[in-house]
Amino acid sequence: MTAFRIAILTLSDKGARGEREDESGRILHQMSASLGTVDHYEIIADEADLITARLMEWCDCGELDLILTTGGTGVSPRDVTPQATQQVLDYEIPGMAEAMRAASLAKTPHAMLSRALVGVRGQTLIVNLPGSPKAVRENFEVILPALPHALAKLKGDPSDCAQ
Ligand SMILES: Nc1nc2c(c(=O)[nH]1)N[C@H]1C(S)=C(S)[C@@H](COP(=O)(O)OP(=O)(O)OC[C@H]3O[C@@H](n4cnc5c(N)ncnc54)[C@H](O)[C@@H]3O)O[C@H]1N2
Numbered sequence: 242m243t244a245f246r247i248a249i250l251t252l253s254d255k256g257a258r259g260e261r262e263d264e265s266g267r268i269l270h271q272m273s274a275s276l277g278t279v280d281h282y283e284i285i286a287d288e289a290d291l292i293t294a295r296l297m298e299w300c301d302c303g304e305l306d307l308i309l310t311t312g313g314t315g316v317s318p319r320d321v322t323p324q325a326t327q328q329v330l331d332y333e334i335p336g337m338a339e340a341m342r343a344a345s346l347a348k349t350p351h352a353m354l355s356r357a358l359v360g361v362r363g364q365t366l367i368v369n370l371p372g373s374p375k376a377v378r379e380n381f382e383v384i385l386p387a388l389p390h391a392l393a394k395l396k397g398d399p400s401d402c403a404q
């Protein structure tokens with residue numbers, strides 16, 4: 242299988258100040274290991290300008306297949322990850338975000354508070370995940386089985402889907 246190139250971006254004010262261990266980023270490193278290698282990893286504060294700048298830089302370098310973000314998807318005043326992500330996307334893949342929310346709703350009603358988006362800029366798939374370690378696990382495990390096919394198709398895999 243192709244080894245995809247991955248980046249992880251943790252959005253957390255406390256994490257960026259060094260006041261909290263990035264448990265959620267660590268979980269994403271572990272869970273994405275079957276897909277490929279993590280080439281970039283960063284923790285930044287919940288600032289829309291910083292988030293859009295980093296997402297654009299990483300997508301436009303042309304070297305990354307997948308960017309996983311964690312944190313800032315909810316409704317707290319500092320939660321800006323979805324609106325920052327929307328600014329950089331060429332298009333959304335609503336079904337992937339809906340699948341994560343639907344599966345998560347079976348676990349907690351709070352799942353409906355996540356505004357996480359999934360979409361594409363250039364040839365890079367961007368996936369927003371909520372911030373808590375539990376939420377990261379429960380959401381990412383939903384889309385993980387579909388990611389090899391999604392990422393291969395994004396790279397232009399011409400093979401027939403109906404197999
Ligand atoms: N499948 C699930 N989906 C969701 C859950 C869940 O438990 N299972 N929780 C829901 C809740 S509650 C909310 S609210 C929304 C949106 O969450 P956010 O993306 O806004 O989360 P944050 O405010 O960024 O973080 C919440 C909380 O998590 C801890 N945290 C955050 N970042 C880190 C980190 N890098 N390492 C360790 N812990 C972290 C911290 O206590 C924050 O206060 O999502 C629903 N979806």
Ligand SMILES: O=P(O)(O)OP(=O)(O)O
Nearest residue numbers: 252253254255256287312
């Ligand atoms: O410090 P953060 O941004 O991780 O978020 P919270 O205030 O929700 O703990």
